Amino acid sequence: MTVAALAVLALAACGAEKGTPGSSSSVVPDVPLSGTDWRVDSVTVDGKRVPAPHGADVSFTGGRVSGSSGCNHFSAPASVKGDTLTVGHSTSTLIGCPKNIQEYERALLRTVRGKLTAQLDDGKLTLRAPDGDHVVLGSRPAAPLTGTRWKVTSLVEGGTASSLPQGTAGKARLTFGKDGTVRGNLGCNRVSGMAKVTKGTITFGHLTTTRMACRGPAMTLERQLLKLLHGPVRYEIQQRVLTLRTPGRSGIDATA
Template sequence: MQKQHLTTVAAVAALLALTACGTESGSGAGDGGSSVATDLPVTGVHWSVKSVTVDGKRTAAPAGAHVRIDDKGGAKGNYGCNQFTAKASVEGETVTVSGGAMTEMACPEPVQGFENVLRSAFQGELKGTLSDGTLTLTTAGGDKVTLTEQPPAPLAGTEWKVDSLTSGETATSLPSGTEGKAHFVFAKDGTVRGSLGCNSFTSTTTTDGSTITFGRVATTRRLCPGPEMDLERALLKAMAGKVRYTIEHRTLTLTAPNGSGFAAEAADVSAK
C-alpha cells in the first residue's frame, strides 16, 4: 500500500511539472506552446485622420476629421464636416466597423468628396498596423486610412478653428465660403483673440467651472461679404456675456443662454 501511494504521488507530480512546462511564459508555436493574441491598443484614443488612399490615390484629410473607438463596441468622430457614430470592435489586429449614423450638413467641395471616400474606406473588416503613433487601417481591397494619435486639447493655448454653428443639439454648416476662416486662441492671462471670419477681434474672459464670461469684444472695421458678416454676427452673439463651454477631447463648444452657439476643433498639432 505504501509503495502504491508513493507511485501515485510521483505520477501526479510529473503531470503537474509537464503542465507547468507547457504553459511557461515565453513558449510559442515553435515548441508546441500557444501565444494569446492581444488587441491593438487603439481604443480610447483620439485619432486624427491624416489621409485616405483609394486605388493608389492619396487624399489628405481636412482639419477636424477624426475617429475615436471605445471599448464598448462603438466609434464616433467627424468625417471632415459631418459627425458620425458606428459600431466598432477590435480583435487582434482586425478593426471591424459596421452600420452607423451621421449628421446631414451640406459640405463644400473638396470636403464632401473626402467624406464620401472616408465613409467608404472606414467600413468592414480593416487590418490595423500601429507604428510610432500612426495607425494604418487597410481594407481587403488594399485601400488605406492613415490616422495619428492626438492628445487632449486644453482650453488655453490651443488654436480653435470654428467648424459649425449650433442650436441646441443641432449642428449646421458654416455659411458658404467662410469655412476655415474663423479661429481664436485663449491666453493664460484671460485674454482671447482671433478672427471672426473677416474681422479680427480681442476680448477678456473669466473662466469659472463650465462657464466663460466674455468682456467687451473689440473688432476691426473691415467691410465683409454677406456670408462672412452672417458668421461674424453669429459668433459675436455666442460671445456675449456669460456662456457655457464644453471640451470633448479636441472639440470645443460654446453655448449662449438662448441655446445658440458654435463648435470649434483644435488645430492639428502635428501640422505645426
C-alpha cells in the first residue's frame, strides 16, 4: 500500500487570537512545525509510557503529518492554528511488525489524531490530547545538502505546490556530491552532471540521462524536472526538507 504524497503545510502567519469579550486580545503565534522532522521518544496512553522503537520518526511537511514506526509508515492531513495541531484521518501501510512495534503503532495512531496541544520546550515537542495521552518528540539535526539522497515530493509552479504525477511518487531523487556532481533518477531515467553550490544557490550544468523509453506520467515528470534543473536555482534546507526555486518561482520540494 502506498501512503499519500505530501503537499505544502500552510501555517497562518498572524497566529490565533485568544481573549475574552471586553478584554484586550493577545495573539498566540503558530507553533513552527512546517518543514520540521522529529524522532519519537515515547508515547503515553492511559498513563502507560510506550518507548519508541529505533527509527521511529514524525515529519510535518506538505499539509500532512507523516512518520515511520520503524516498520510501517503513516500519513494524515494536518494544520496548525496557534498552539493547536489538528490531525485528520490517517492512512498506513500494513506490514506485519513485531509485537512491541505493533503496541507502539497502536498507541501512536490513537494519540496523533483530532485536536492536539503542541508545546515546544528546549528542543522537545509534546503533542497532548484532551484526555492526557501525549507524544514526546525530539528534534533532529538538519540534513546536509551534499551526501544526502533527496526524494522529490512535489512540484512548484508560480509559488503553488502540487503532487507528482500519478504513480511516480518516490521514484525521483537527487544526490549532490562534495566534488560538484549531481546524480540520481528523474522518475524513469538516471541522471548525472555537474552542480556548483554557492551560498544559497545551486547552478546546474549540462545534465545527461540514460535513454530508457518512458511513457505516461514518468515521462511527464522527467520533462518537468529537466526543465527545472537548469542554470542557477535558489536552495534552502529546513531540517530534512530541501526546496529548489528558479527565478520564476518554479521548482521542487524534496525530503531527505
